[in-house]
Amino acid sequence: MKAISKTFPGVKALQDVDFDLLPGEVHALLGENGAGKSTLVKIISGVYQKDHGEFVYKGKSIHFSSPLEAREAGISTVYQELSLMEHMDIGRNIFLGREGQNRILGILDKKRIYKDSMQYLKKVKLNISPYTLVKNLSIAEKQLVEIAKAISFNAEVIIFDEPTSSLSEEEANNLFILIEELKKSGIGIIYISHKMSEIAKISDRITVFRDGKKIATKYTKEITIDEVLKMMVGREISLMEKKIIENTNGELLRVKNLSKKDSFQDISFYLNKGEILGFAGLVGAGRTEVMRAIYGADKLDSGEIMIDNKLVHIKNPHQAIAKGIVLVPEDRKGQGLFLNLGVDKNITISSLKDVSRFKVVNNKKNQDIAKKTVEKMNVKTPTIHQQISLLSGGNQQKCILGRCILLNPKVLIFDEPTRGIDVGAKSEIYKLMFELAEQGIGIIVVSSELPEIMAVSDRVVVMHEGKITGELKEDQINQENIINYMVGVTHYV
């Protein structure tokens, strides 16, 4: 691939990227969130079309206009987002769309489907009947089914976009053995992951992306992890320093022994006024679920929540807001935005009460508030009536932040606050967090980006498989310590 570029509204996802893959090689893509890895991979697999550049496959310049074409040409992909049919069984999922179109009368060859599926499931070491419905599987099992599906195409190129993000160590190791086998049979593999140890273990070459640009391609053997990290982060994270608040004025929030079956157990921590508490952990560690439970979005099985040393019972987000807890959800599109509505309505929908009398909204005041928020948050939008779906991700995120701040929270929980957001916007959001902290608001930041956690947190809580494995303060906060807790190693502190 030569000089590939791709622009989305508001984001230059890829700029002049070169990339090559040899048969029988594992080529790893590295880079922070939003660096453009998935975008490149989606161009290769025909989901997106490149804006510029050339794509050469097996010696020929080629263009895929649909995922189907790419797959037929021998490129198969495990996407970052799962795409299985929940109400169908595993076998049917694996063979959906290619049940053998040439058979007379279009009758399903069930025997083959389930027998072959069983084979592929064996390869990924998933010991489950292919008749099991996908909706009954855990996330990890679903991920394995996606992988089984990808290898079932007998492709020449297989792309894995963060395949281990929700796998246990053992499951991941099985995958590595499988990848080794695929490699031996001459298949080229593109592998994306945030986990350095994996990359070191299985990849032959590494390409590092940063902000849509390719930084370098190196042989794995010739480079150290530290060097890679430096390339990934690259820039100095030159953020505004947070002013240390002299006296953190005591405790704001305390949770005790929160548990929810199959999600998290015995979660206890506290948050002080003006403090920023980071929550680190691998994807699937259960951080989101803890926060949603505190916010009343999901039910808790047991545990206590105290605000200002008073026990509170929160049954839904409405009550949480009334008690001063506000959550910025991780899935912007699915849980935050109202895509058909304007910027103004998206910003003010939670705080209409403040500009209302007898439930009638003073639209003028409301518009003023929306306008002020847009200015304050530096949202780039032509007018405040612009439909929010037309804004770039970062600007959308700022609108949701604006909405949350209008609620005058005591405790503000950010779940992946900068997911898919460009560098400039990121530092603006950090700046905002610091400002809020200075005003005495307690902030929790859940993030899968270590640099982010390290840059903003006064204190870091680390979770692993639904449990808190450690808590780090001040000079203890460094990459090594966090990663250790993240993978479940517990140290003496």
Next chain:
Amino acid sequence: NSTAGKKKDDGKITFGVTFQTLQHEFFVSMKKGLEETAKEHNVEILFSDANFQFDKQQSAMEDFSSQKVDAILTVPVNSEGIASSIKSAKSKGIPVVTLDIGSNEEVEDLYIASDNYLGGKLAAEYLTKTLGITSGNIFIMTAPEDLSIRERVDGFKEVLKDFPNIKIATDQHGGVSRDKALQITENVLQSNPKLDIIFSSNDEMTMGALKAVQAAKKEKDITIIGYDLSQDIAEEIKKGSAIKAVTAQDPYAIGKAAIEDALKLINKEKLPKKIGIDVKVVDAKNIDEVTN
């Protein structure tokens, strides 16, 4: 042969006709009577089908008023709701004739119909006197939301009072349509194995009842008396099926009379307020002369 009605500038007389439904053979025959007679008299007719919706009928009558028709002929969706529409049309100087069903406030200029209550009585008398059946279990298939059907059933039951040995096994809603009546009769036959007689209060239900009786192979055991004649029923009576007789209205005659009398009405001829069209019981003996 009558050019009596000529008075409008364009020389053409126009009547607006609203039906409660045109999805029923009875009214389609009436429509034929109206159309053919209108042609004879060089009258133009505008048709509207309310499809059993009261307000749709009202709208149609208002629209006719807008068009300044010379008279409105209406088969009310029912006798209760129509009065206000009639009054409103009359206030615009348009005479109104009701067909088959009258308004309960009797505000129309002319009401042309067959007597449903009498028809019900005639049916019962045919059963008890002509056929001489004075005992047994009877299933009466009704549809009480329809006033004319209710009158038929009331008339029928009135006569039955004198025959205590005829027991009403069940008295059920026949669903008005053929398919519903078929299903209901099947079930009634099931719960009343000793049924002897069925009285059905409209033609489609009569056919549904017959099909159920035939399917149960009880054609020999059960006597069906119906109300209203349709082509299908005429065939069955001729064939000598379980339908022994029906009270026949003459919808074509109602239509014909409607045009003729409406013309008289706009020429200010004197007319009685109500004109009755004959009903009679039709059985195998007189079926040929009636259908010809």
Next chain:
Amino acid sequence: MSNLQNTLNVRSKSIPLNLDKEKIGLIVSLMALSILLSILSPHFLETYNLGNIGRQTSINLIIAIGMTYVIISGGIDLSVGSMLAVVSVVVASLMKNHGLDIFTSILVGVVIGSFLGLINGLIISNIKIPPFIATLGMMTIARGIAFVYTDAYPISGFSSKFTFLGQGSIFGIPVPIIITIIAVAIGIFVLNNTIIGNHIFGLGNNEESARLAGINIKKTQLFIYTFCGFMTAISAVIVTSRLDSGQPNIGVSYELDAIAAVVLGGTSLSGGKGSIFGTVLGALIIGVLNNGMNLLSVSPYFQLIVKGLVILLAVGLNTIRERKN
């Protein structure tokens, strides 16, 4: 003072006359249809006929206002026709059989209509039965209630004060039209200028986002279906007065007319966007079409075909245009 501002505000901005392309398309269709009809029939443009169109449209339009709320929120209400019948017979029976005064009778009727809507809302928000099924159940049950309550007899003949509501005029404007205008104004105001109106849009856009934004989903759904029941009850009073009769079998298939008006007016069946003004246009197009076909004496069977084609055409053109953008 802020009240004044509010009012001004209403006038200047939030009035729905937010004339986007879609609405302009509808207005053009409506005008084209009207011009065509006024050429084909000399009676079409007469004042009396315009009054007819208004009176005839009012019943559907008032229901369609409630239906717009329901559909914007991502739901559907199949039970409006049956609820209308229940209110119609209750109001009639209170006046006629129980000798209550007009005002109380109407009040009770409206309360009952709203209550039936509330039950819809409870079933949908608490038991979480999908709106299609919940209101399908209510449709059957309420129809049964209307029949059982009256034993299938219509109840007729009210005082002229009552029939004035459906048949009378004030300053030459038919009362049903005046009521409709008020209902439209309320419908627009609540949807655009109140908290709950904003929440309805939020709910229809994305239920999960709405919940996390602190919107009380249950309360919002209860309001929506109650409001739809309320509007249906208003419509029921007009029908009852117009017919001078409470009818247990009135309103059959009214839900389809109301849904058609809403969808013609550009409100998306998948929820999240729409406007009352669009619904007004949609209802008017249907009303004008019906009136016109009557005036032109199109065969009643053929009218069905034309109506179906017009719905497909209008929605189809819209869909095609949207896809092009």
Next chain:
Amino acid sequence: MSNLQNTLNVRSKSIPLNLDKEKIGLIVSLMALSILLSILSPHFLETYNLGNIGRQTSINLIIAIGMTYVIISGGIDLSVGSMLAVVSVVVASLMKNHGLDIFTSILVGVVIGSFLGLINGLIISNIKIPPFIATLGMMTIARGIAFVYTDAYPISGFSSKFTFLGQGSIFGIPVPIIITIIAVAIGIFVLNNTIIGNHIFGLGNNEESARLAGINIKKTQLFIYTFCGFMTAISAVIVTSRLDSGQPNIGVSYELDAIAAVVLGGTSLSGGKGSIFGTVLGALIIGVLNNGMNLLSVSPYFQLIVKGLVILLAVGLNTIRERKN
């Protein structure tokens, strides 16, 4: 998961009857209802009455098979009742007025039914009008066509060979029941054992993922709505034969009965899951309920209330149970 479990799993799940908890719940409800009725009415369990239930259920059930496909795919078909009327009058008129033989008449009728379904499919897949609106349009248009075609007269009186289809028996089993069993078998087979069946589920689960998987969405939708038209046409032939008459006004509100059967049977209105076996149970529950209420002479108005409550109850229990898992 252990090996034993695996084998069990494989065995139990490969049978299409897939007896999950939901189905067992339905079977229990059906049996409870039947036991209750056989206590209340001595005639309920007689062979002849069971035949009645079968005959009466067959018409709804055959339509509901097609409707199941539509709903699993995430759509809806409101036009089945009107399509049924068109086929009914066409078949009747071909035999009676045009003197065609039975076989050709039925064939043409079935082709026309499938063709109307195909048009639904074309409107939905190509113009992308939502199924609710597309089939609402077809519902109105097809009804109009049935009336225009016959001028509203029923067409009656066929040869006994034809009426045998609706009224006759083979080895004591009513022919409609035999036809229904074949239709059910086809319905189950196509849905579970063919590629297109697999694609229907895929489409209903997630249209976008289905497209990514290379499923031809248009072709699948065309098939689904054509199939629904086809099944409706089969049902139309049975109705016509049972009534010995082609009726332009038959089938009004049949869509609601069919949808109710499908949803009672556990097929989700939001698509992606469901089964023909569930639909069979759903249709039987409705059929037994109707039959039982007739046997017990329940007032028809009260029947409406009971029917609505049963639908709400069945779907409600299901929803509550699902939420608990």
